[in-house]
Amino acid sequence: MTNPREATVTLENDAQRTVVTPDGRRLAVETSGAPDGPAVFLLHGTPGSRSGPRPRPVVLYRLGVHLVCYDRPGYGDSDRREGRRVADAAADVAAIADDLGLERFAVVGRSGGGPHALACAALLPERVTRAAVLVGLAPAGSPDLDWYAGMADANVDDFGLADEDAAELRLSLTLRAQDAQRDPVTLLEFLRPQLTEPDIRVVDDVTIRRLLAAMYAEALRHGPDGWIDDVLALRRGWGFDLGAIRAPVRLWHGEQDRFTPVAHSRWLADRITNAEVQVQPGAAHFGAVEILPQTLAWLTTPELADVRRR
Numbered sequence: 236m237t238n239p240r241e242a243t244v245t246l247e248n249d250a251q252r253t254v255v256t257p258d259g260r261r262l263a264v265e266t267s268g269a270p271d272g273p274a275v276f277l278l279h280g281t282p283g284s285r286s287g288p289r290p291r292p293v294v295l296y297r298l299g300v301h302l303v304c305y306d307r308p309g310y311g312d313s314d315r316r317e318g319r320r321v322a323d324a325a326a327d328v329a330a331i332a333d334d335l336g337l338e339r340f341a342v343v344g345r346s347g348g349g350p351h352a353l354a355c356a357a358l359l360p361e362r363v364t365r366a367a368v369l370v371g372l373a374p375a376g377s378p379d380l381d382w383y384a385g386m387a388d389a390n391v392d393d394f395g396l397a398d399e400d401a402a403e404l405r406l407s408l409t410l411r412a413q414d415a416q417r418d419p420v421t422l423l424e425f426l427r428p429q430l431t432e433p434d435i436r437v438v439d440d441v442t443i444r445r446l447l448a449a450m451y452a453e454a455l456r457h458g459p460d461g462w463i464d465d466v467l468a469l470r471r472g473w474g475f476d477l478g479a480i481r482a483p484v485r486l487w488h489g490e491q492d493r494f495t496p497v498a499h500s501r502w503l504a505d506r507i508t509n510a511e512v513q514v515q516p517g518a519a520h521f522g523a524v525e526i527l528p529q530t531l532a533w534l535t536t537p538e539l540a541d542v543r544r545r
């Protein structure tokens with residue numbers, strides 16, 4: 236497995252820009268790695284931001300990857316889009332790709348970013364070459380899936396409020412976001428009692444812990460709106476058909492994940508054409524940080540048809 240320290244990056248090596256969408260919203264974007272390499276959009280988790288852990292520039296250059304990260308609406312420096320659906324991520328990714336001059340690209344979503352990556356694959360079929368989901372979620376109300384089974388109490392509580400009391404959800408996440416604004420490490424400490432041993436190993440790495448704290452600080456700098464809108468969107472209809480996905484899809488999950496149980500990835504794998512699922516023993520939710528370099532290598536491997544044409 237990749238050393239966790241290889242999955243980190245310093246922000247001063249990134250190019251930052253603001254992209255304005257057709258409806259006038261601003262999206263905060265950062266790019267890193269090989270400018271002329273194949274592009275990959277990394278869609279952050281919930282809560283999260285464009286500054287989340289990712290491979291160092293030297294690793295991205297070695298992989299030949301042009302990595303694109305952005306704040307979903309309401310996070311960081313991106314304008315809010317109240318009432319957004321998971322499907323709406325596809326239009327934002329397309330706007331960023333247009334601004335960067337990218338015709339085709341791959342997508343990878345981590346945790347709450349996973350459904351958003353699948354939305355891009357379903358709704359931008361002529362542009363998305365491959366898609367990966369790391370510790371992702373299945374749609375709420377999925378048949379033949381006990382959605383909450385094995386899920387940590389923190390997530391059960393948040394997603395339950397999304398269904399039952401949006402005002403109480405806003406209050407709960409606002410209070411947590413205020414604590415995180417004072418000290419972002421409080422989010423990790425809040426989750427720690429529910430972490431399995433593999434996750435404790437990852438988040439106790441000093442470098443990873445610092446980067447996760449920086450990601451949370453940036454995500455919630457202007458308040459909890461992005462977090463609230465993510466939770467609501469993930470529990471409501473996603474707005475696209477999984478059956479529309481035609482690009483190759485890789486689903487990775489740590490076997491001991493308690494935040495998004497592995498059954499979600501197995502459910503998705505049974506319903507997405509050209510999907511493969513990898514369940515890793517001895518890993519859990521934050522193992523997605525460590526597996527990212529290998530995932531990027533897979534995402535940018537030339538398709539068989541392209542190899543044959545050479």
